[in-house]
Amino acid sequence: MSHLDLDLRALDIFVTVVEAGGMTAASQQKGITQSAVSQAVGGLEKKMNVKLMDRAVRPPALTPAGRTLFDRAKSLLDTARETSFMVRAHQQRSLPRLNVGMVDSFGITVGPHLVKELMDEALEWSVWSGLTKLHVKRLFTREVDVVITEGSVETEERIISHRLLREPFVLALPVGYTKKIESLKELSEDIPLVRYSSRSLTGINIETHLRRLGIEARRRFEFDTADATLAMVAVGIGWAITTPLCLLQAKTHLPSIRCEPLPGPAFSRSLMLATRRHELESLQKMISKKSCEILEQRCLPEISRFAPWVIEKMRVGEKVV
Known part of the structure; x- marks a missing residue:
């Protein structure tokens, strides 16, 4: 042998x-x-x-x-x-197929421009969205080649990651709710909290923050997507904790939403780009560069129209691993 x-x-x-x-x-x-x-x-x-x-x-x-x-x-x-x-x-100049996993808020706000810019890099594109907890797992099982996901990416020798965006969580209120916001505890006692699903990383991070503050808001409304969550806020059902990019994702509801800084301690989320090490690393750099350009040139100017005070708190880029 x-x-x-x-x-x-x-x-x-x-x-x-x-x-x-x-x-x-x-x-x-x-x-x-x-x-x-x-x-x-x-x-x-x-x-x-x-x-x-x-x-x-x-x-x-x-x-x-x-x-x-x-x-x-x-x-x-x-x-x-x-x-x-x-x-x-x-x-061949193009990959035969590129499978990408994207968090919804990125996929809707940045994704279309990103695919348009890089469409010739692959003959076929397949983009998965949905709950982000599955994205990195799919990277390991080779169901996807590139992921843009929320939160930190576990340090692993086979994975290389970059941070594309860090953004603060903010408060979303019905435009008709004009009371001054002194604390989240008082707000939760006044009108219902519209939650992100506890199956999502956004929902988990928000619940963790509320527990740290000792706030036990009644559980009445819970939704999987930013669009659905903020639609509930827009019709006056309650308030939500969200992010600027999520608000941009749900921009059709913005005329009926009042965006305010979060009272009390601040917290934020990071959107990470990850690929398998030694594979597609040149494409990863292109995706990272184009994503940051789109965020800076398209998304931040749009966000500044409804929340100008938040722009200085947002960070585009910064290599992590």
Whole structure:
């Protein structure tokens, strides 16, 4: 047997088995049968004449040889993918397909301009939005190639990330609510809080902030998107904690919304751009540069029309990792 006789596809399946926690999960993630997963792992063991997994325990555990292969295989697969991208780049100027995950507020305000600017970089574009907690997970499972997500990105050797925007949370009130805002506690006792879903990072961050302040607003209204949340505020149902970009996303409702600084301690969110290291790094730089240009040249001027006081508190760019 040749010492170079390693099947990259089998290695990829083996790594997925370890990361997913079992062959059933790996088969679902890869979209292949559990039998095909088992055969791939068994084929590696046969070729190298070693036992990679201890199947006597549940879930199967790595043997010392399996741990060595897993650690080395990740680097080997990254190198193979990078090589593939580089070789194809000599054949064609565009990627065959680019899968992007975007937080809704970015996807609606920046996304269309970003795709228009970079549309020739890929023959096909697929953009996913929705709840951001799934975006980075999809980056690891290779369902997406690039993500623009909310919050910090876990430090991981296979991921490279940049911060595109840091923006403060602000107060959104019905335009007809003219009382002076002294505290969030008094406000929550006066009219209902319209919440972002607790399944979203925005909702989680807001709830954490309210708990720190000892505020227990009655739970009556909760929505998944900024547009839906702020539509409720616009018709006078209650108030919300949101961000300037979310308000821009829901700009059709702005004539009926009063935007004010958040009373009490300030807090903010970051929008991060992340890709797998050694893959698409030149495209990542292009996306980062164009995104920052769009934020500065298009979004900030629009935000300044309804909340001029917030512009100095917003930060575009800044490399994090």
